[in-house]
Amino acid sequence: MPWTKFYDVHSEGFPKEKWEECYIEACGKEAISIFYARYGHSPLRVSCTCCGPDYIIYEVEMEDVPCPDESHRVIFEREILPKERKARVPKQGYVWVD
Ligand SMILES: [Zn+2]
Numbered sequence: 099m100p101w102t103k104f105y106d107v108h109s110e111g112f113p114k115e116k117w118e119e120c121y122i123e124a125c126g127k128e129a130i131s132i133f134y135a136r137y138g139h140s141p142l143r144v145s146c147t148c149c150g151p152d153y154i155i156y157e158v159e160m161e162d163v164p165c166p167d168e169s170h171r172v173i174f175e176r177e178i179l180p181k182e183r184k185a186r187v188p189k190q191g192y193v194w195v196d
Contacts, residue, residue: 099123099124099175100123100124100125100157101121101122101123101124101157101158101159101160101162101163102121102122102124102125102126102129102130102155102156102157102158103119103120103121103155103156103157103158103162104119104120104121104122104129104133104141104153104154104155105118105119105153105154105155105156106118106119106152106153107149107150107151107152107153107154108149109144109145109146109149109150109151109152110145110146110149114137114139114145114152114153115137115171116168117168117169117170117171118169118170119164119169119170119171120133120170120171120172120173121158121163121164121170121171121172121173122173122178123173123174123175123178124175124178124183125157126155126157128183129155130142130155130187131182131183131184131185131186131187132173132178132182132183132185134185134187135179135181135182135185136173136182139152139190140152140187140188140189140190140191141153141155142155142187142189142190143190143191144190144191144192144193145191145192147192152191
């Protein structure tokens with residue numbers, strides 16, 4: 099199973115959750131849905147246009163996943179609900195129009 103890492107860029111100068119990094123045992127699009135289902139905001143949200151999206155999102159290997167602690171959330175596949183995988187993620191924050 100791939101892991102997806104969400105790294106809080108401190109958009110607008112502060113973290114969006116109590117933790118700094120979240121690791122979800124799912125790939126790309128599903129991991130974004132699971133993130134939204136758990137935390138109620140899109141990780142793709144742009145809170146500040148100079149900072150870009152609230153999170154940097156990328157795939158990592160199992161060995162890169164740290165032990166869970168105050169600043170690292172780790173969500174394992176076994177604890178993910180089927181409906182969380184299918185959550186529809188709304189567009190939030192600034193949306194660019196060309
Ligand atoms: Zn900014």
